[in-house]
Amino acid sequence: xxxxxxxxxxxxxxxxxxxxxxxxxxxxxxxxxxxxxxxxxxxxxxxxxxxxxxxxxxxxxxxxxxxxxxxxxxxxxxxxxxxxxxxxxxxxxxxxxxxxxxxxxxxxxxxxxxxxxxxxxxxxxxxxxxxxxxxxxxxxxxxxxxxxxxxxxxxxxxxxxxxxxxxxxxxxxxxxxxxxxxxxxxxxxxxxxxxxxxxxxxxxxxxxxxxxxxxxxxxxxxxxxxxxxxxxxxxxxxxxxxxxxxxxxxxxxxxxxxxxxxxxxxxxxxxxxxxxxxxxxxxxxxxxx
Amino acid sequence: xxxxxxxxxxxxxxxxxxxxxxxxxxxxxxxxxxxxxxxxxxxxxxxxxxxxxxxxxxxxxxxxxxxxxxxxxxxxxxxxxxxxxxxxxxxxxxxxxxxxxxxxxxxxxxxxxxxxxxxxxxxxxxxxxxxxxxxxxxxxxxxxxxxxxxxxxxxxxxxxxxxxxxxxxxxxxxxxxxxxxxxxxxxxxxxxxxxxxxxxxxxxxxxxxxxxxxxxxxxxxxxxxxxxxxxxxxxxxxxxxxxxxxxxxxxxxxxxxxxxxxxxxxxxxxxxxxxxxxxxxxxxxxxxxxxxxxxxxxxxxxxxxxxxxxxxxxxxxxxxxxxxxxxxxxxxxxxxxxxxxxxxxxxxxxxxxxxxxxxxxxxxxxxxxxxxxxx
Numbered sequence: 001x002x003x004x005x006x007x008x009x010x011x012x013x014x015x016x017x018x019x020x021x022x023x024x025x026x027x028x029x030x031x032x033x034x035x036x037x038x039x040x041x042x043x044x045x046x047x048x049x050x051x052x053x054x055x056x057x058x059x060x061x062x063x064x065x066x067x068x069x070x071x072x073x074x075x076x077x078x079x080x081x082x083x084x085x086x087x088x089x090x091x092x093x094x095x096x097x098x099x100x101x102x103x104x105x106x107x108x109x110x111x112x113x114x115x116x117x118x119x120x121x122x123x124x125x126x127x128x129x130x131x132x133x134x135x136x137x138x139x140x141x142x143x144x145x146x147x148x149x150x151x152x153x154x155x156x157x158x159x160x161x162x163x164x165x166x167x168x169x170x171x172x173x174x175x176x177x178x179x180x181x182x183x184x185x186x187x188x189x190x191x192x193x194x195x196x197x198x199x200x201x202x203x204x205x206x207x208x209x210x211x212x213x214x215x216x217x218x219x220x221x222x223x224x225x226x227x228x229x230x231x232x233x234x235x236x237x238x239x240x241x242x243x244x245x246x247x248x249x250x251x252x253x254x255x256x257x258x259x260x261x262x263x264x265x266x267x268x269x270x271x272x273x274x275x276x277x278x279x280x281x282x283x284x285x286x287x288x289x
Numbered sequence: 290x291x292x293x294x295x296x297x298x299x300x301x302x303x304x305x306x307x308x309x310x311x312x313x314x315x316x317x318x319x320x321x322x323x324x325x326x327x328x329x330x331x332x333x334x335x336x337x338x339x340x341x342x343x344x345x346x347x348x349x350x351x352x353x354x355x356x357x358x359x360x361x362x363x364x365x366x367x368x369x370x371x372x373x374x375x376x377x378x379x380x381x382x383x384x385x386x387x388x389x390x391x392x393x394x395x396x397x398x399x400x401x402x403x404x405x406x407x408x409x410x411x412x413x414x415x416x417x418x419x420x421x422x423x424x425x426x427x428x429x430x431x432x433x434x435x436x437x438x439x440x441x442x443x444x445x446x447x448x449x450x451x452x453x454x455x456x457x458x459x460x461x462x463x464x465x466x467x468x469x470x471x472x473x474x475x476x477x478x479x480x481x482x483x484x485x486x487x488x489x490x491x492x493x494x495x496x497x498x499x500x501x502x503x504x505x506x507x508x509x510x511x512x513x514x515x516x517x518x519x520x521x522x523x524x525x526x527x528x529x530x531x532x533x534x535x536x537x538x539x540x541x542x543x544x545x546x547x548x549x550x551x552x553x554x555x556x557x558x559x560x561x562x563x564x565x566x567x568x569x570x571x572x573x574x575x576x577x578x579x580x581x582x583x584x585x586x587x588x589x590x591x592x593x594x595x596x597x598x599x600x601x602x603x604x605x606x607x608x609x610x611x612x613x614x615x616x617x618x619x620x621x622x623x624x625x626x627x628x629x630x631x632x633x634x635x636x637x638x639x640x641x642x643x644x645x646x647x648x649x650x651x652x653x654x655x656x657x658x659x660x661x662x663x664x
Binding site for chain 2: 263
């Protein structure tokens with residue numbers, strides 16, 4: 001905050017000087033690539049002071065007029081417009097140049113949403129990529145970005161999008177197979193960024209249970225619980241068994257463990273037993289023993 | 290300035306005077322709480338003796354209460370206290386007796402039966418329990434035979450549990466701004482409608498966790514007038530099961546006191562969900578849940594803790610449906626004592642009479658709390 005104010009005041013002072021004194025005797029490059037070395041040529045003779053200010057930078061050099069002043073790589077790395085002022089015993093002269101991002105992408109910010117979604121969802125996955133150079137300057141020159149979504153079985157969905165104003169985005173479908181998919185964004189066949197997108201099974205499909213008597217109770221067990229694409233519904237998913245008999249009802253919510261749900265309910269002859277998970281109903285059994 | 294000094298002096302003198310009066314002539318209830326003599330001193334009648342016992346329980350004068358019992362030789366003072374406050378930590382353990390009622394049932398010259406109804410003040414509201422005391426005459430005073438309910442004993446056994454729980458790792462503070470974080474659970478309101486009750490509007494419905502991870506959930510509702518202006522916003526508070534495992538459904542009920550449904554144009558629902566570490570255990574079954582019809586309508590049944598852990602607080606939420614399957618009411622009950630493994634515990638949920646006549650089916654769920662978290 002303190003430095004920012006100082007830089008701003010310095011820039012304003014230099015700008016005022018720029019208006020007061022005529023321009024001349026200073027040769028600056030039109031554009032400079034961020035982080036690269038560059039030089040500024042002055043004319044005349046004697047000593048002077050060279051100031052460069054803009055975008056969070058403030059440089060001061062004592063220079064000999066008539067010589068070239070070299071700024072090594074890394075001296076200025078924030079893209080933007082810079083003001084150059086040369087002041088000495090004579091008139092103050094000024095000029096300006098632009099620092100542009102390096103053309104080579106070095107950093108990517110890849111936003112992939114969501115990190116978890118059900119299988120078989122059209123345009124369910126969104127990927128947005130921002131391309132930066134080594135100094136975190138947004139590269140606004142259009143670059144081809146390859147978005148690639150691949151599931152553990154090897155199936156791949158790919159799409160190439162050109163960046164616009166430094167960003168590219170796309171939408172992808174989730175596949176019909178559960179698992180941890182790799183979502184990769186690659187720029188210029190070079191640098192890439194990877195996100196993991198979990199594709200989870202949908203609602204149980206064809207939920208079915210079987211019953212047997214065990215020690216005076218009914219032992220209930222579902223078949224392996226799967227969604228409509230054949231993916232195993234994960235352990236921990238709640239399955240509800242309900243037994244209704246002569247106006248009384250017994251209920252138990254049990255988690256699926258090792259692919260199946262098991263429960264024990266009182267054995268009442270003539271009772272009706274049903275199974276459900278979430279809003280999905282399974283089969284019914286009438287217990288008649 | 291002078292007025293202020295005079296006022297301060299007057300207030301000080303009056304305060305000291307009240308403290309002296311309260312110390313020299315304390316009120317009966319204050320004396321009882323201070324451990325002095327109870328509110329009732331007489332044991333000349335069965336009712337007075339039971340009232341005396343109630344006062345001693347209220348002031349937690351356990352020694353005096355135990356000493357006054359006719360059958361104290363059958364159990365220890367510790368067993369007597371545990372019978373009242375719970376053998377394991379539960380709602381009753383941290384409760385105080387708010388009030389009690391004494392009701393004579395039967396009396397003869399030397400024996401009597403008296404009902405002692407205890408109104409415990411727990412953290413979730415009033416919990417009522419009652420004991421029928423058999424009174425015996427001993428000279429010129431009466432003594433109660435306390436119907437002790439001894440600590441249930443769980444037979445030594447090994448209960449196999451396939452340990453299943455979810456842990457969560459969130460993104461770190463040093464991660465890039467584009468880095469992913471864990472996705473919040475996806476929940477959905479599967480049923481909702483507003484009804485008019487005598488004390489205001491009630492919004493009730495059901496919430497489903499349609500994700501594969503556990504969720505901590507709550508629901509807010511905003512009533513809007515016909516011009517879309519907000520009338521009031523309320524939350525479900527404890528009328529919901531806050532922890533939802535994957536594909537689990539909870540009912541919810543949100544009260545808007547002093548609001549008329551005729552003023553309501555629409556209801557805006559806002560479900561919240563947060564990913565939390567959770568355990569799939571304990572599994573609690575609801576056995577023999579029965580709807581008793583109006584006018585005195587209740588849903589009664591038994592909870593059976595099928596796991597091997599003691600559940601300190603069990604909260605039963607009943608959802609009641611009409612013939613078309615629409616939710617007509619949501620009611621709940623907290624069990625004020627701990628739920629032991631494999632030990633049935635009864636519950637009873639009251640249903641308002643006017644709604645009970647419309648109830649065709651029900652569904653109950655149990656939310657549980659274990660001190661220190663599931664192990």
